[in-house]
Amino acid sequence: MKALLCLLTTGLVARFNLVSGLNLTIGNGVLHRRSYFYVGGSYTPTSGSSNESDVVVSSGQMYVEHLVPLTVTHKLPIVIIPGNGMTGTNFLNTPDGRTGWADYFMGQGYELYIADQPSRGRSPWQQNIDGPQMTFDALTIEQRFTATTKFDLWPQAHLHTQWPGNGSRGDPTFDNFYTSIVPALQSNTEASLKVKHAGVALLDRIGTRTSAVSPQPAIVLTHSQSGQFGWLLADARPSLVKAIVAIEPMGPPFINAVFPPFTPARPFGLTEIPVNFLPPINTAADLQTAVVSSTTNFTCIQQVSPPRKLANVSKVPVLLVTSESGYHAVYDSCSVEFLKAAGVSVDHVNLADVGIYGNGHMMFMEKNGQEIVDRVVNKWLKQIV
Structure with missing residues (x-):
């Protein structure tokens, strides 16, 4: 039975609904406790200071x-690392005001631990x-994420139907989304080094919060540019990463x-910086590769046989999700291979193969985002953890 409570505070009325006997919703959100912290920082001398032993940030x-x-x-718990130019707000709610994946998971x-990558947000x-930054311009966002049918830059782009609104400047949903995009490091190598350092510190903190003897692992959820960080964290702390989404x-x-x-x-396959292989490698050049297929906008390169194994990443199960219309539909199968x-x-779940159609790269913000997290992500997590 659902219970309904009313809380009167400073003249405001908040509605609470008991969901499945587990968690309360407040309006459209799940009742929760929120806090924040920082991990991974170090004191660094500022460039050009006269006394660098004292002038640090x-x-x-x-x-x-x-x-x-x-x-x-x-x-x-679930650790969420958003993609390039994005912050943790991606997963809190959608640009048109619906609840996001964070509320779904809490429900x-x-x-949850939701990160803003170092040097961002x-x-x-x-x-x-820190190195130079870049910011996605509005046209790039329209072309690649929100209004792909207008530009048709890859074969599947015309299938995009799930973005809320027309995906263009002047549409309130697009404007809300675009104004949330922030500058990000230009260098994926620098970003990789920083996220690996801070991400390992986060996993260590989570792992030892209940027991230093039996560390607790976490589920790591990545998107787009942050995908490489899932592999890096699993490589650095395989015992602390239970699964990767x-x-x-x-x-x-x-x-x-x-x-x-x-x-x-990505000279190490799917990462900019080294990961452990078996047999071991000294440099990326030790990975022998060959072209296995090629089209006008995509070349699939794989290791030659026998391929080296990812020594630590191979210890962690992975769910890889691909939308029907996003540009990853062109090449995610090569990454899976x-x-x-x-x-x-x-x-590997292609959403169209399970009857979920019309999504693009920002699927968790789209009209059927809750269906994706419920039917695909949570279903898989139930089987794995």
Whole structure:
């Protein structure tokens, strides 16, 4: 039975509904406790100071928003790392005002840690210490994420139907989304080093909060550019990453695709910085590769046989989710092939294959985002954890 409570405070009325005997909703949101903290920072001398032993600032720290529902029913928390130019607001609510994946997970009894990558959003960028930044212009967002049918830059782009609104400047939903986008580090190598350092500190903090003898792992959820960080954290702390949910993770292996220039990238396959392989490698050049297929906007490169295995990442199960119309529909299968050849257990879900149509790269913000997290992500988590 649902219970209804009314709380009168400073003249305001808040409605609370008991959901499945577990957690309360307040209006459209789940009742929870919110706190925040920073991990991974260090005191760094400022460039050009006359006495660098005294003139220091904190750099490299990562903001983490900690959300705990009234009733926690899952002992493993979820760590969420948003993609390029984004902050944790991506998962709090949608640009048109609906509840986001954070509320869904809390409604299921999950504790959440939502990060802003170092040097971005609420994680400070330090002038003269951190590298240069970039900001996505509005046209790029329209072309790649929200109004892809207007531009038709890849074969599946015309299938996009789930973005709320017309996806263009002047539409309130687009404007709300675009104004949330923040400057991000230009260098994926620098971003990788910073997120790995801070992310490991976060996993260590989570892991030892209940027992230093038996550390507690977490589920890591990544999106797009942050996909590479899931592999890095699993490599650095395989015992502290229970599973990875990769929503259209950065790829494909070894080369850029879809959007020119098609330059070499991710020299370790799906990461910019080293991960552990078996047999071990000294440099990225030790990975022997070959082109297995090529089109006008995408080349699939794989390790030659026998492929080296990802020594630590292969210990962690992965769910990789691909939308019907997003540009990752072009190449995610190549990323999956690389992971599987390297010994990683991957469940690859193309949303259209399970009857979920019309989504793009920002699927968790789209009209059917709750269906995706419920039918695909949570269903998989129930099987794994």
